[in-house]
Every structure is written in structure tokens, then in C-alpha cells.
Amino acid sequence: MSSLYLLIPLGVLVVFGSIAAFVSAVFSGQFEELDAQADKLPDDER
Amino acid sequence: MSERDWTVYDRADLRRGFATVRGDACDVTVALDGLHCAACAARAEKAIAGGAREVHVDVAARSLRFRYEPAVTQLSSLLAALERSGLEPRLLAVPDDTDHGQRRQRLSLARIGVATICAMQVMMLAWPSYFGVDSGPDLEPLLRWAQLSLSIPGVLWAGWPFLSAAATSLRERALDMNVPIALALLAAFAASALRTVAGDGELYFDTATMFVWFLLIGRHLEGRSRDKAHAHLRLLAARRALTAQRRVGRSVETIAIDALAIGDVAIVAPGETLPADGRLIERAAELDEALLSGESRPVVHAVGDVVLAGSLNLGSTALALEVERLGRDTVLAQIAGLLDNASRDKPRVQRIADRLAGHFVAVVLLLAVLGAGLALGNGADGERAFGIALAVLVASCPCALSLAVPAALAASTSRLARHGVLVANAGALTTLADIDTVLFDKTGTLTRNDMVLRRVFSLDGSELSRATEIAAALERGSRHPIATAFASVATRLDAESVRQTPGAGIEGRIADERWWLGAPDSAPWPIIVPADAGQRPDDTLIVLCNPRAAVALFILNTRLRAEASAVVQALGERGMQIELLSGDGAEAVAAVAGRLGITRHAARQTPAGKLAHLQSLQQHGRRVLAVGDGLNDAPLLAAANVSAAMANGAALTQSRADLLLLGDSLRLLPLALDVAQTTRRRIRENLGWALGYNLLVLPLAMTGHLAPWLAAAGMSVSSLLVVSNALRTERRLLPTAALPVQELRA
Numbered sequence: 001m002s003s004l005y006l007l008i009p010l011g012v013l014v015v016f017g018s019i020a021a022f023v024s025a026v027f028s029g030q031f032e033e034l035d036a037q038a039d040k041l042p043d044d045e046r
Numbered sequence: 047m048s049e050r051d052w053t054v055y056d057r058a059d060l061r062r063g064f065a066t067v068r069g070d071a072c073d074v075t076v077a078l079d080g081l082h083c084a085a086c087a088a089r090a091e092k093a094i095a096g097g098a099r100e101v102h103v104d105v106a107a108r109s110l111r112f113r114y115e116p117a118v119t120q121l122s123s124l125l126a127a128l129e130r131s132g133l134e135p136r137l138l139a140v141p142d143d144t145d146h147g148q149r150r151q152r153l154s155l156a157r158i159g160v161a162t163i164c165a166m167q168v169m170m171l172a173w174p175s176y177f178g179v180d181s182g183p184d185l186e187p188l189l190r191w192a193q194l195s196l197s198i199p200g201v202l203w204a205g206w207p208f209l210s211a212a213a214t215s216l217r218e219r220a221l222d223m224n225v226p227i228a229l230a231l232l233a234a235f236a237a238s239a240l241r242t243v244a245g246d247g248e249l250y251f252d253t254a255t256m257f258v259w260f261l262l263i264g265r266h267l268e269g270r271s272r273d274k275a276h277a278h279l280r281l282l283a284a285r286r287a288l289t290a291q292r293r294v295g296r297s298v299e300t301i302a303i304d305a306l307a308i309g310d311v312a313i314v315a316p317g318e319t320l321p322a323d324g325r326l327i328e329r330a331a332e333l334d335e336a337l338l339s340g341e342s343r344p345v346v347h348a349v350g351d352v353v354l355a356g357s358l359n360l361g362s363t364a365l366a367l368e369v370e371r372l373g374r375d376t377v378l379a380q381i382a383g384l385l386d387n388a389s390r391d392k393p394r395v396q397r398i399a400d401r402l403a404g405h406f407v408a409v410v411l412l413l414a415v416l417g418a419g420l421a422l423g424n425g426a427d428g429e430r431a432f433g434i435a436l437a438v439l440v441a442s443c444p445c446a447l448s449l450a451v452p453a454a455l456a457a458s459t460s461r462l463a464r465h466g467v468l469v470a471n472a473g474a475l476t477t478l479a480d481i482d483t484v485l486f487d488k489t490g491t492l493t494r495n496d497m498v499l500r501r502v503f504s505l506d507g508s509e510l511s512r513a514t515e516i517a518a519a520l521e522r523g524s525r526h527p528i529a530t531a532f533a534s535v536a537t538r539l540d541a542e543s544v545r546q547t548p549g550a551g552i553e554g555r556i557a558d559e560r561w562w563l564g565a566p567d568s569a570p571w572p573i574i575v576p577a578d579a580g581q582r583p584d585d586t587l588i589v590l591c592n593p594r595a596a597v598a599l600f601i602l603n604t605r606l607r608a609e610a611s612a613v614v615q616a617l618g619e620r621g622m623q624i625e626l627l628s629g630d631g632a633e634a635v636a637a638v639a640g641r642l643g644i645t646r647h648a649a650r651q652t653p654a655g656k657l658a659h660l661q662s663l664q665q666h667g668r669r670v671l672a673v674g675d676g677l678n679d680a681p682l683l684a685a686a687n688v689s690a691a692m693a694n695g696a697a698l699t700q701s702r703a704d705l706l707l708l709g710d711s712l713r714l715l716p717l718a719l720d721v722a723q724t725t726r727r728r729i730r731e732n733l734g735w736a737l738g739y740n741l742l743v744l745p746l747a748m749t750g751h752l753a754p755w756l757a758a759a760g761m762s763v764s765s766l767l768v769v770s771n772a773l774r775t776e777r778r779l780l781p782t783a784a785l786p787v788q789e790l791r792a
Contacts, residue, residue: 008189022163
């Protein structure tokens with residue numbers, strides 16, 4: 001039970017971390033043109 | 047294929063039209079007609095790898111987006127590289143609000159995501175309290191503070207659109223649905239925050255975050271349907287040409303669209319967009335006018351036809367046109383302007399619904415207080431009274447009521463626009479559903495303005511085909527309606543020193559002989575019409591004479607529109623009373639009415655007479671749709687309950703009609719009526735559902751039978767139902783897409 005004193009604050013921090021990651025992903029355009037990525041050919045030179 | 051000259055795109059003054067400037071860099075979107083597969087996409091990326099960054103290829107939309115720095119890279123070299131790879135690049139114009147729209151969409155998505163994460167996490171943390179688990183004096187505050195910290199982004203940031211909209215609404219002293227939402231959110235959040243600090247009492251963080259989450263999903267779906275409604279507008283904007291090819295002497299130069307002037311000869315290469323409205327010269331052309339008229343098939347235009355900016359040259363050769371209208375005067379710009387106005391216009395039904403929602407909100411606020419007061423009076427504790435007030439606020443929020451009308455109208459307007467019916471006045475769609483009488487004008491509406499050659503008679507035994515060719519040669523170049531009857535006659539003859547006497551005839555010299563063509567009354571020789579001519583009362587007769595004798599008699603007739611009789615029949619099947627009013631003579635009107643099966647008709651009508659007739663119909667309780675050409679019958683159109691006009695060319699904005707039928711055709715009239723019927727049905731269903739739902743849940747919430755979280759779920763589902771019901775109109779009514787898929791995604 002006492003582990004909860006560490007895990008709950010840690011959980012909240014992780015949630016904030018994932019919120020930040022998600023928001024930055026949205027604003028870099030990762031969720032736009034979802035179909036376009038599938039049309040890309042693997043490029044060995046990059 | 048010779049390489050095109052792309053250097054015009056390097057000019058800084060033009061850049062605003064096609065690029066979004068970000069500091070030193072520019073973002074551009076290029077349509078690639080040659081892009082078909084993944085391999086092509088890789089080829090495109092390779093081709094511009096040297097100068098472009100952030101390359102996005104979209105194979106489905108056949109487009110390519112990239113960023114480049116004008117100071118370092120010349121756009122022309124990138125475009126040329128794409129062309130060398132066989133990808134046929136075409137730079138797309140950016141609509142002015144792309145940037146803004148993209149930011150709005152991203153914010154909306156981010157808010158939904160944050161609300162989702164927070165709502166789920168808060169629920170996890172509220173878990174022990176759901177089951178009355180006593181988590182002990184040490185753990186309990188930890189759980190509370192954790193919920194509070196997750197609710198800050200979940201309610202205050204994700205729910206910010208509702209809070210700020212409510213503030214605006216209060217500042218403008220007009221209650222709207224955002225007020226109870228904001229009130230509920232703030233009350234739940236503030237009360238729970240205070241109790242967190244105090245360490246005692248029930249928390250509503252879970253309700254608040256879930257409410258925001260549901261609301262955002264509803265708003266996102268509504269926004270998407272609205273964006274869809276504006277897709278047509280964006281396509282129109284993207285069709286604007288940025289540059290034009292102008293012929294100067296024997297050469298062709300590429301210039302900015304602004305530099306093009308009326309009277310210039312513009313050259314349009316295959317696959318390019320016409321830069322201006324103008325008259326086709328030199329050779330016929332095949333055009334794609336889908337965006338302008340809803341006609342999805344290619345349209346063939348003859349030399350001398352007016353062709354419109356925004357059409358696509360589908361032929362395999364370049365076409366030439368003489369510029370007649372530019373920029374804002376083009377039909378393309380006018381259509382875009384009209385659509386834009388219509389989308390901002392608030393029809394009467396919607397104003398009523400808004401006012402209703404406003405009153406409703408005031409009542410809801412009162413009821414929330416009342417409900418809490420009653421609970422307190424009945425001996426309930428403050429805790430329960432607060433819960434009841436919250437439930438009333440949330441449950442009765444008239445979100446669905448406010449969405450009911452606009453969602454249905456937006457869906458119908460956008461679909462009609464795609465098929466070639468512009469709704470210039472959004473209120474007209476709802477009125478159109480009540481129409482029981484259709485009043486047609488004759489000339490230019492049921493009949494075409496041009497004439498057809500019905501029969502030819504030889505008066506002196508000479509050859510008919512030669513007489514027809516002579517007449518055609520004389521009429522060539524004339525703008526008189528009679529000339530249209532001879533437009534399709536091919537002839538090598540040339541008329542010289544042609545002179546036209548208005549009202550009488552036309553004369554000229556052909557192969558060293560003088561010829562005269564005109565009305566029998568003014569002919570130089572007495573004319574006897576052959577008994578077997580089969581002359582009809584509405585026919586127009588003209589004769590061809592030379593200095594020796596009358597040679598031939600031509601019987602012309604105005605042409606009925608090909609679709610006229612089908613449309614009249616379709617309207618009749620819908621129970622419409624159809625009437626024909628015309629300024630023409632009784633015989634001509636009766637003949638047209640007879641051919642179309644219209645029993646009620648009136649001839650020799652002055653504009654004032656038409657108006658009086660319309661008003662007497664209205665006094666007898668008839669609701670009248672007037673259909674005209676939009677110019678000669680303006681008073682009639684203005685007085686009718688709903689007016690529709692055939693729109694073409696410059697007439698578009700001058701026309702005061704509520705509905706504009708593009709593509710110079712009546713065929714869409716029955717469709718517009720059907721859409722209006724369905725729209726009205728959807729609006730009624732939506733309003734009925736929204737009002738019914740709110741009235742049903744209010745008593746439940748007030749008596750405390752509805753928990754706040756359940757109220758939040760119910761309200762959101764109600765809004766979603768309304769929006770999806772409106773979208774159902776769209777899908778079911780008009781399954782055929784007028785545009786190819788690739789264009790919709792462009």
C-alpha cells in the first residue's frame with residue numbers, strides 16, 4: 001500500500017508527460033495525411 | 047513536350063498568391079497530375095530533394111507539399127525538376143485562411159486528446175470513492191490532489207472554447223448554450239477544488255472532465271460537417287489561376303494574372319485553368335466546368351462561345367480566348383462570393399431557434415436554482431442540492447437545439463452547390479418546401495434565346511443548300527438571335543460589305559452578287575408563303591432575295607430547352623400548379639405551353655401585369671416560386687416567395703434570385719425542391735428531438751433522479767443525434783458525386 005505514495009504522483013507525472021508528447025505531435029502535423037505515409041517507399045539512402 | 051517556363055513563379059510579388067510565407071521559408075502545394083503510385087511519390091521526393099524541405103506527398107490527393115527558401119532555391123528549378131520527372135506539376139493557389147484553418151483543426155484535435163486522457167485518469171483516481179472504499183486519511187488527500195492537478199488541463203484548457211464563448215456571450219448580453227455549460231464546468235471545478243483543499247466533501251472532477259470530453263467530440267463532428275460544406279468554396283478558391291499566358295504579336299509571354307487586361311488574348315495550355323472569362327477564338331475547346339456548373343462531363347465549346355475562368359482545358363492543344371471579364375467580375379469569383387455570403391447568412395428559422403435557445407438558457411438557470419432550493423426545502427443537505435443544480439445545468443443545455451437548424455441547412459446547401467444550384471439566400475431552402483405554384487417566364491427560361499432553322503423552301507427553284515450557305519455567310523458575325531439559327535451551317539462563302547438594318551434585314555455581297563436576308567414585310571419583292579409550309583403561329587419567317595427575285599424562305603423557331611418538358615412534368619408530379627407568363631404574343635405562348643403541357647398561360651404580359659398576377663395568386667394563399675432569367679423579370683423574382691434564376695455570365699450577381707441554377711439549365715429545379723422538402727423534414731425532426739429531450743430530462747434532473755455524469759452523457763448523445771441526422775440528408779439524397787474524388791481532396 002505504501003508504494004502508492006510514490007506511484008500516484010509518478011502516475012500523474014507520466015500523464016502530464018504523455019499529454020505534452022501528444023500535443024507536440026499534433027502540432028507538428030503527425031496526425032494529418034495519415035494515408036500518405038503508407039504510400040511511401042522505404043528509402044535505403046536515408 | 048517542350049519544357050514550360052516556370053520562372054514567373056520566382057517573382058516575389060506573386061508569391062503571396064500561392065505560398066504561405068514563414069519567415070525566410072515558403073510553404074507551397076503543388077498538384078501533380080502524373081502522380082499515381084508509391085514509386086511516383088518517391089520520384090517526386092527525389093526530384094526536389096536538393097532544394098525542398100518537409101516534403102509531404104499525398105498520392106490519393108495527387109499533391110505535394112513542401113517548404114523552400116526563396117533566397118536559396120528558385121521555385122522554378124524545383125518545378126522544372128518535377129516536370130522532367132514526368133509529374134506535370136501545377137501550382138495551387140492558397141485560400142487565405144488555410145493557415146488559420148490548420149491551426150484550428152490541430153487545436154481541436156489536441157483538446158480532444160487531452161480531454162480524453164484527463165477524463166480517463168480522473169475516473170481511475172475517483173475509483174475508490176465510487177465504491178465507498180475508505181482509502182485512509184493519508185491516501186485520500188493524495189487521490190484528491192491528483193484529480194485536481196489532472197482536471198486543470200482537462201477542464202480549464204480543454205474546455206477553454208466553452209468558457210471563452212460563454213464570456214463573449216455574457217459581454218454581448220445574449221444568453222447562449224455556452225453559458226450553462228461554462229457555469230456547470232466552473233461550478234463543478236471550483237466546488238471540487240475547494241473541497242480538495244478543505245479535504246472533505248464529494249468531488250465532481252470526473253463529471254467535469256467527462257462533460258468537456260463529450261462536448262468536444264460533439265463539436266468536432268459538427269465542425270467537420272461544416273468544413274465539408276465549405277469544401278466547395280475552397281476548391282473554387284484553389285482554381286484561381288495565378289499566372290496567364292498572353293499572346294503578344296507572334297510570341298507568348300507568361301505574366302501575373304493581375305497584369306492581364308480586357309481585350310488581351312490569353313493562351314491556355316492543356317490541363318491548365320482558364321485565367322479569365324472570355325470568348326473562345328480560333329478553335330473549339332473541350333472544358334471541365336464541374337466546379338462552375340455541376341456538370342461533371344466535359345463540355346465542348348465552339349469558337350465564339352463565352353468560356354469561364356476556373357474551367358480546365360481538357361483538350362490536347364492550347365486554346366485561345368479573348369479576355370472579357372477579369373478578377374472579381376468573373377463568374378468564378380461571383381460564385382465564390384455568393385457562397386460565402388450564404389454561409390454567413392442566418393435564415394429566419396435559425397434566428398428563431400437561437401432566440402428560443404436564449405430563452406431556454408434563462409429558464410434553465412432559474413430552474414437550476416429552483417431545483418436546488420426545493421431540495422434544500424425538502425430537507426436535503428447542501429451536497430445533494432448542489433448535485434441537483436449541476437445536473438439541471440448539464441442535462442438541459444440546449445446544445446442540440448442550437449445545432450438543429452444550422453447543421454441541416456449547411457448539409458443541404460453544400461450538396462446543392464456541388465450539383466450546380468447556388469442558394470444565395472439560406473432562408474429560401476426552408477420556404478421552398480412550402481411552394482405549391484411555379485411561375486415560369488418563357489423567353490430565356492423555358493425556351494432558349496437562340497433559334498433553330500426548322501424548314502427551308504425554295505421560292506425560285508434554286509438549290510436549297512446554296513441558299514442556306516448564303517444566308518449563313520450573311521449572318522456570320524451578327525449578334526442577332528436569328529444568326530444563331532445559321533451558326534451550325536458550314537460554308538466557304540464570304541460576305542463582303544455587310545450592312546444590317548435593325549428590324550428589317552441584313553444585306554451583303556457574295557461572289558459578286560448582292561443578297562438580302564430579312565423579314566418578309568420589308569423584302570424588296572412580294573413574298574407568297576407556300577401553302578404546304580406547315581407554318582406554326584410562333585414561327586419566325588425570313589426570306590433570302592437577290593436583285594432579281596426572292597430565292598428562299600426560312601422558317602425559324604425558338605428552341606425549347608431540351609430539359610424543359612421533363613422538368614415541367616417532374617414539377618407536375620410533385621403537385622405543383624404550373625403557369626407560364628410571357629410578354630410574347632398569344633399564339634406563340636399557346637404553342638409553347640401546348641408543347642410542354644402547361645394549361646395555365648398568359649400572353650402579352652407587361653412586367654407590371656406579371657407582378658399583379660403573382661400578387662393575386664399570393665392573395666389566394668398560393669406560395670409561388672418564380673423562375674426567370676434573372677434580368678428582365680427582376681420585380682417578379684423579388685415579389686415571389688422564392689425565386690430561381692438561370693444564371694450565366696455577368697448576370698450572376700445582378701440577379702436577385704434566391705436560387706441560382708448554374709450551367710444554364712433547368713434540370714436541377716426538381717432536385718432543389720426535393721432537397722428543400724428533406725431539409726425541412728430534418729429541421730423539424732431535429733427541433734422536435736432537441737426540445738423533447740430537454741423537456742423530458744428537466745423534471746428528472748430537478749427531482750434528483752439524474753446524476754450529473756449521466757446528464758452529461760445524455761446531452762452529448764442528443765447533440766450527436768442531431769448532427770448525424772442532418773448529415774443523413776446529405777448522404778441519402780444525392781449519392782452521385784459531381785466531382786472526381788481527386789478533386790474533392792485537392
